[in-house]
Amino acid sequence: MSDAETYDLVVIGTGSAATSVATRCRAAGWRVAIAESREFGGTCALRGCEPKKTLWTVAEAVNRARRLAGKGLAGGGDVVIDWPALMAFKRSFTDPVPQHRAESYADAGIEAISGTAHFIGRNSIEVAGRRLQARHILIATGARPSMPPIEGAELLATSDDFLSLPQLPQRLVMLGGGYISFECAHIAARAGAQVTILHRDEQPLRHFDQDLVRRLVEHSRQAGIAIELNCRAAAVERTANGFAVKSEDGRRFEADFVLHGLGRKPNLEALDLDAGGVAVEKGRLRVDRHLRSISNPVVFAAGDAAAQGPQLTPVATHDADIVARNLLEGCHHEPDYTGVTSVVFAIPPLASVGLTEEAARRDGTSFELRQGDMADYQSVRRTGETAAGFKILLEPGSGCVLGAHLLGPQAQEVINLFALAVRLRLTAQQLNALLSAYPSGASNISSMLG
Incomplete structure (x- = not known):
C-alpha cells in the first residue's frame, strides 16, 4: 500500500447528500475525495425514487386512460404497458447518471474513487488499495434491504431488481405492507401481472393515516391486487415453476418473483466502523444533534446512513446542508425535520x-x-x-x-x-x-x- 494521501474531507457514498457536501466543501477550497462501491449516483437517482416515479408515471397514465374510457376517450380501455419499452424509457434517465456524476466531480476538482471504502483508523480510510487520511470524514452510504429472519431469504428479490426487470413476471408476491410493496404492486398490476401483498398484521403502511390506508387497501383490491393481512411469511423456497412463499399459518403462495418489501437499514456493514472508533447502536450510527459521531468527532453522517430523520431524499438533502454548514462554519447547526412529507406512489x-x-x-x-x-x-x-x-x-x-x-x-x-x-x-x-x-x-x- 502506498503512503497515505491527505485530504480535508473524504466522503463515502455518491448520493444526493454525499455529492452536496463534497461539492460545497470543494467550492470552499478544501481538498476532497469521494468513494463509491457501486455506480456513481446513489440510490435515489439510480435505484429508487426517480426510476420508480418514471414507471409510476406510465402506469398512472394507463390507469387514467382506462378510467376515462367512454367519457370522451375512445379506446382508452385497451391501452397497455409495453414493459421492455418502459424499461428503456427508465434507462434513458438512469443510464447517463454515473458518467454525468463522474464528470461533475472532475469539473469541480473532486477526486472520485471507485471501490469499497473502510476505516483503518479514526481519520483514515482505505479504498481501491489507497490509504486516505482526512481532517473530516462523511458517511453517506444510504440504506439497504434488511435481511428478514425467514428461511430462504436469500431467494428474495429487492426493489433494485424490480426496477430493472427486462420482462415483467406474471405472478409477483410482495413481502411486507410498506411503501415499497404497494408502489411496486400498483405498477405491476397496471402492467397486467397477478400481484399479492403479504403483511404480518392488520396495519399496512403503519406510519400513514389508517383510515385512508384502509381506503387504499380496498381500492388496491378492486384493482386486482390481493392483499393478505395477518399473514406473516415464514419461508421462501424454489419450485419447478418459480417460487413458493409459506406463511406461518400454513398458507402457500406461488410466484415467479418474490419481492423483499420488509424495510431497509443503514448501509454500514462494509465500513469496519470499529477500526474508526465510530459507535453504532442497533445497526445505526450514534450521532449527536449536529450529525457528528459521538465517539469520533472527525466523522459526520447524512441521509439514510445517519438514520435521524425519515429515509427520504429531501431529508438527505437537508442533512447535507447541516453537515456542510457545520464543517465550514463551525459545529453548531442542527437538522429540523418538522414538516417532512411522505408519499406512497400507489394509484x-x-x-x-x-x-x-x-x-x-x-x-x-x-x-x-x-x-x-x-x-x-x-x-x-x-x-x-x-x-x-x-x-x-x-x-x-x-x-x-x-x-x-x-x-x-x-x-x-x-x-x-x-x-x-x-x-x-x-x-x-x-x-x-x-x-x-x-x-x-x-x-x-x-x-x-x-
Whole structure:
C-alpha cells in the first residue's frame, strides 16, 4: 500500500447528500475525495425514487386512460404497458447518471474513487488499495434491504431488481405492507401481472393515516391486487415453476418473483466502523444533534446512513446542508425535520405530513379534526378516480395545522402546501387565504378546511 494521501474531507457514498457536501466543501477550497462501491449516483437517482416515479408515471397514465374510457376517450380501455419499452424509457434517465456524476466531480476538482471504502483508523480510510487520511470524514452510504429472519431469504428479490426487470413476471408476491410493496404492486398490476401483498398484521403502511390506508387497501383490491393481512411469511423456497412463499399459518403462495418489501437499514456493514472508533447502536450510527459521531468527532453522517430523520431524499438533502454548514462554519447547526412529507406512489397516491390522528390520540395531544371524501370534487371527478379523501388536524385555539393526510390524484403535490403550513406553523385561516388556480388540487384546500 502506498503512503497515505491527505485530504480535508473524504466522503463515502455518491448520493444526493454525499455529492452536496463534497461539492460545497470543494467550492470552499478544501481538498476532497469521494468513494463509491457501486455506480456513481446513489440510490435515489439510480435505484429508487426517480426510476420508480418514471414507471409510476406510465402506469398512472394507463390507469387514467382506462378510467376515462367512454367519457370522451375512445379506446382508452385497451391501452397497455409495453414493459421492455418502459424499461428503456427508465434507462434513458438512469443510464447517463454515473458518467454525468463522474464528470461533475472532475469539473469541480473532486477526486472520485471507485471501490469499497473502510476505516483503518479514526481519520483514515482505505479504498481501491489507497490509504486516505482526512481532517473530516462523511458517511453517506444510504440504506439497504434488511435481511428478514425467514428461511430462504436469500431467494428474495429487492426493489433494485424490480426496477430493472427486462420482462415483467406474471405472478409477483410482495413481502411486507410498506411503501415499497404497494408502489411496486400498483405498477405491476397496471402492467397486467397477478400481484399479492403479504403483511404480518392488520396495519399496512403503519406510519400513514389508517383510515385512508384502509381506503387504499380496498381500492388496491378492486384493482386486482390481493392483499393478505395477518399473514406473516415464514419461508421462501424454489419450485419447478418459480417460487413458493409459506406463511406461518400454513398458507402457500406461488410466484415467479418474490419481492423483499420488509424495510431497509443503514448501509454500514462494509465500513469496519470499529477500526474508526465510530459507535453504532442497533445497526445505526450514534450521532449527536449536529450529525457528528459521538465517539469520533472527525466523522459526520447524512441521509439514510445517519438514520435521524425519515429515509427520504429531501431529508438527505437537508442533512447535507447541516453537515456542510457545520464543517465550514463551525459545529453548531442542527437538522429540523418538522414538516417532512411522505408519499406512497400507489394509484392514487397517499400523502402525509405532520401528526397523525393515531399518534395524537396515543400521546394525548388535543386536536380539531377536518375529514371527508373528495371523490365528488371537480379536480378528482374529472380524472375518473373514485378513491379520494382527506384528514386535517388543527391545533385547538390557534388553528395551526398539525398534520395533513391526503388520498387521491395530485395528493403528492397538494401535500407540499400543507407541509409548508406545518413547518412554518401557519394557521388554517392563513392557509385558506391562498388564492390558488381553479380548478386545481390546491383549490380543494378551502373545502377541506371548511
